[in-house]
Amino acid sequence: MPVQRADARRNYVRLLEVAAQVVARDGADASMEEIARLAGVGSGTVRRHFPSRPALLTAVFAERVDGLCQQAGHLAEADDARAALLDWLREVNRSAATFRGLAAALVRETSLAEVERAHCASARLTTAGEPLVRRAAQAGALDPAASIGDLLALVTGISLATEHHPDQKEESARLLELAVRGISPTMARKRS
Incomplete structure (x- = not known):
């Protein structure tokens, strides 16, 4: 090049x-x-x-995924494992609606196999988030049975559930905080 x-x-x-x-x-x-x-x-x-539009969307998509993976890497050594995981999940949550729109548009204009081959966003985010989940579980801030796959599925579900909400960003953030209190109730009580 x-x-x-x-x-x-x-x-x-x-x-x-x-x-x-x-x-x-x-x-x-x-x-x-x-x-x-x-x-x-x-x-x-x-x-x-x-x-082309797919070339632009592909670049935006890749940039977002790269940014989330880099952020996970920076947070992996943070002193507060719980805060690091939650900061990263909040950022993934903010990006989820955009990812969904980008992925849907790319699928419309290219084959699904091309999109999956080009991005593998789910696999990359899973790999990037795994150390954050492991550290949070080791610190007692996350149920050890909760996996990165579970947390990414939760964020995806929130994105789908709020897709048509008038203020999707605000509602998805609210639901993530509700879920966090649910998966880490003893930590939520300590803050109160």
């Missing part, structure tokens, strides 16, 4: 940042023209970096 000029790299990074915000706000059908306008570039610049 050829090395990008500095301005081209800045444009690419800016486009991804703006695209992530617009997709989070408007869903996977967000306007590429609006993304270009908000990023301060022309639509030709968007098309040079992302020749």
Whole structure:
């Protein structure tokens, strides 16, 4: 792959940042023209970096998953294992609705096998979150029977349950906090 000029790299990074915000706000059908306008570039610049909507969505999706995996890595050595796990789960929860919209749009425009091969988001998030779950369980802050798969399924369920709620972000955050109090009731009582 050829090395990008500095301005081209800045444009690419800016486009991804703006695209992530617009997709989070408007869903996977967000306007590429609006993304270009908000990023301060022309639509030709968007098309040079992302020749199709699936290419843009794939990049946003990968960026989100990469960010969550990096965050899990940083939190893995935090002093408070419970807080580290909960911080990460809250961020996964915030991203879940966007992931669902991106995945649905990519499936519409490509084959499911291509999407799964390209991202394997579930496997990557499971691998990234496992050390956080293990440390929280060892610290007595999480039921040892709870797995990373259980917690990711919980977040996915919350995302699905709140999909059509007028304020999905607020409602999904509220439900996650309710679930946290349920899976860690002794910790919730200590804070009261």
